[in-house]
Amino acid sequence: MAILFKTVITENSAFEMIEQALSGASQYDGYLNVVSDAGETATSWGPAMHAEEFKSEVSEILRATWDAARFWVIYERREERKDAKATDIRNAAFHLTRGYSGVIVVTxxxxxxxxxxxxxxxxxxxxxxxxxxxNFRVRYEGKPVPSRD
Incomplete structure (x- = not known):
């Protein structure tokens, strides 16, 4: 069992960190994945894509997500804490929220x-x-979530 939902950060903190990363000197590869009842969409930061272009795509997708589902919980994943992989957290979140209407999970x-x-x-x-x-936070945050293996 792994505790998947444990490091919550505020929207402002997340957006600040994203802005700093995309505006800074460091070079990144970027991936954005959206899963909802409507399906799955993935966007990646292509080799020829400028940081501003990727940032614009990310902003547009997050804005559309906000328009559809305004109540967010944001979890930060860190390798040095040995957190579960982002895909595993995303899949668990999507699976655990099937009883709720209109949930969107973005990685x-x-x-x-x-x-x-x-x-x-x-x-x-x-x-x-x-x-x-x-309800999701009370039921799952900081608690062991069984794997679906």
Whole structure:
């Protein structure tokens, strides 16, 4: 068993960190994945894509997510804490929220091209209803979540 939902950060903190990463001198590969009842969409930071272009795509997707599901919980994933992989956290969040309507799970990874010192990985669990978000946090945050193997 792994505790998957344990490091919550505020929206402002997450957006600041994303802004600094995409505006700084470090070079990144970026991946954005959106999973909802409507399906799955993935966007990657292509080799020829400028940081501003990727940032614009990320902003557009997060804005559309906000329009559809305004109540967010954002989890920061860190390798040095030996957190579960972002994909595992995303899959668990999507599976655990099947009883809630209109949930969108977004995974954003900004991975350094030279090293992993400045990697950023976030999992946004976005709900249509605030009581669904509160219920999810009470039921799963900081608690062991059984694997689906």
């Amino acid at each position: 954003l990874s900004l991975l350094g091209k030279r090293d992993s010192d400045n990697d950023l990985e976030f999992v946004f669990v976005c709900f249509e209803q605030d009581f669904h978000r509160r």
